[in-house]
Amino acid sequence: MTSQEKDIEFIARFFDFDLSETELITFEKRLLEDTKFNEKVNTYQKANTIVNKNYNTEESKLRLQKWENLLDNNTTLKTKKTMPWKWISGIAAGFILLFFVWQKNTVVQKPDMDQLIAQSWNKQVGLDFSTTRGNTTDSLKQPIIDAFITYRNKDYQATINVLNHYKTVTRYYEDVLLLKGLSYYKQGKTDIALKTLDTLSLSTNEKRSKVAKWYKGLIYLEQGNIEQAKKLLIIPTNQGHEIRLK
Amino acid sequence: MTKIALKKIIDSAADGNEFPFNRFFEDTFKTLLPKLSYLTKSEDSAKEVFMISMQKFWERFVINQEDLPHNSTGYIYMMCRNAWLLEKRQPWSAVILNENVTQDALKDTNYQIDTEINQGTTADDNLLKHKALSIAINQLCDKCKKLIEAELDSQIKLKDLQHDMGYSNYQALVQAKYNCKKRLIKKVYEVLINLKNNNVI
Numbered sequence: 001m002t003s004q005e006k007d008i009e010f011i012a013r014f015f016d017f018d019l020s021e022t023e024l025i026t027f028e029k030r031l032l033e034d035t036k037f038n039e040k041v042n043t044y045q046k047a048n049t050i051v052n053k054n055y056n057t058e059e060s061k062l063r064l065q066k067w068e069n070l071l072d073n074n075t076t077l078k079t080k081k082t083m084p085w086k087w088i089s090g091i092a093a094g095f096i097l098l099f100f101v102w103q104k105n106t107v108v109q110k111p112d113m114d115q116l117i118a119q120s121w122n123k124q125v126g127l128d129f130s131t132t133r134g135n136t137t138d139s140l141k142q143p144i145i146d147a148f149i150t151y152r153n154k155d156y157q158a159t160i161n162v163l164n165h166y167k168t169v170t171r172y173y174e175d176v177l178l179l180k181g182l183s184y185y186k187q188g189k190t191d192i193a194l195k196t197l198d199t200l201s202l203s204t205n206e207k208r209s210k211v212a213k214w215y216k217g218l219i220y221l222e223q224g225n226i227e228q229a230k231k232l233l234i235i236p237t238n239q240g241h242e243i244r245l246k
Numbered sequence: 247m248t249k250i251a252l253k254k255i256i257d258s259a260a261d262g263n264e265f266p267f268n269r270f271f272e273d274t275f276k277t278l279l280p281k282l283s284y285l286t287k288s289e290d291s292a293k294e295v296f297m298i299s300m301q302k303f304w305e306r307f308v309i310n311q312e313d314l315p316h317n318s319t320g321y322i323y324m325m326c327r328n329a330w331l332l333e334k335r336q337p338w339s340a341v342i343l344n345e346n347v348t349q350d351a352l353k354d355t356n357y358q359i360d361t362e363i364n365q366g367t368t369a370d371d372n373l374l375k376h377k378a379l380s381i382a383i384n385q386l387c388d389k390c391k392k393l394i395e396a397e398l399d400s401q402i403k404l405k406d407l408q409h410d411m412g413y414s415n416y417q418a419l420v421q422a423k424y425n426c427k428k429r430l431i432k433k434v435y436e437v438l439i440n441l442k443n444n445n446v447i
Contacts, residue, residue, distance in 0.1 A: 008432065008435070012428075012431075012432065014328060014331075014332075015332070015431075016302065016306060017299055017302050017324075017325035017326075017328035017329055017332075018306075018325075018328070019324070019328050020324065021324065021327075024324075024327055024328060024331065027331070028331060041335075043435055043438050043439060043442070044431075044435050045332075045335070046435075046438060047378075047431050047432075047434035047435040047438060048431050050375045050378065050379055050434055051379070051427060051430050051431045051434055054379065054397075055394070055397050055427055055430075057397070060301065060304075063264075063301075063304070064297060064301060066268070067268075067271060067297055067300065068297065070268060070271065070272055071272075071275060071293055071296075071297070202334060204334070
């Protein structure tokens with residue numbers, strides 16, 4: 001079997017969801033590192049979609065619907081915990097005590113939110129060029145380096161322009177998403193910025209995912225959407241503390 | 247669940263009685279939900295990934311009668327891991343849009359997502375897909391061509407085809423159709439590669 005045939009078989013097995021744990025790790029690694037393999041997977045995915053779109057039987061559609069109803073009808077039993085009365089009264093007493101302590105502390109130092117947000121942005125989280133370090137430069141790496149520089153120089157349109165033709169699911173694409181997302185935000189395109197960072201937040205790379213969530217949180221906070229911001233960030237209520245990722 | 251017990255469920259499904267399989271479906275989902283929720287970070291995504299995997303499970307083990315795995319729950323979980331990787335390659339299927347996203351943002355022409363899979367279909371794109379599919383179907387053997395073309399013709403009943411084409415039972419016909427579809431996918435893939443190499447795409 002030629003290497004070409006081996007690749008097709010490997011890809012076909014992936015689309016059959018037949019890869020083992022080890023094989024899946026190898027597959028994912030090849031997707032990130034081997035652009036030709038990536039293209040083959042994209043083409044196979046296209047072929048798969050073309051055929052399945054045209055040949056999805058009524059029977060299988062009905063079965064899917066039935067399964068969906070089965071899952072929707074599944075109700076999980078929630079057990080209710082009944083708290084003994086002495087616990088309830090103890091907790092109530094605790095709250096009353098806290099209230100009086102709070103009453104005594106008439107001066108509450110609230111943090112300067114604008115200052116906190118500015119400090120958080122200045123940390124430049126995730127913008128340390130780490131993926132592009134090293135002596136070698138190739139056609140994939142160079143645009144990323146250029147984009148980091150233009151971003152640092154606050155030329156946000158130039159950053160977007162440099163990265164606009166960068167192909168997805170290749171090396172450094174996560175840097176592309178980060179830089180584009182932040183550049184869109186700096187240009188006032190908040191919705192697009194959040195969508196872009198949303199994609200990055202789904203990355204399997206935990207660090208990258210956290211960076212995306214950090215910036216999403218800051219954007220929400222800066223836009224005044226405290227509810228959404230609090231889902232991602234720990235926002236301090238007293239002075240002397242920083243904003244942190246949840 | 248033992249392999250023998252699962253085989254009985256599969257055989258029952260293949261014979262047209264899907265109730266035991268539906269029960270197996272529900273029980274497996276309940277068992278895997280915590281792991282899948284942890285994997286996908288969302289119960290909705292866990293449900294979606296499980297359904298896609300079970301659809302494939304049905305195709306491979308009920309229709310195509312492949313050898314059953316020893317540990318069905320563990321195997322289905324691995325199928326879900328495969329499915330999740332596939333889902334992640336399609337960015338917008340998993341993105342949860344917040345209430346701030348407006349239709350205007352979606353129409354912004356400065357915003358490009360460079361995924362071949364998710365670009366809006368254009369007339370040229372549809373033409374190309376149709377071309378690739380036609381070429382690929384013509385490259386199939388006569389038996390597969392007939393089965394595939396029958397799928398599109400609502401006048402042709404598969405049961406009638408079973409007798410015409412000499413299949414011993416309906417299950418054998420359905421299995422043959424599944425295998426032909428798999429061959430078609432590979433053919434379409436080869437045609438797309440050739441069209442790309444000849445600079446048609």
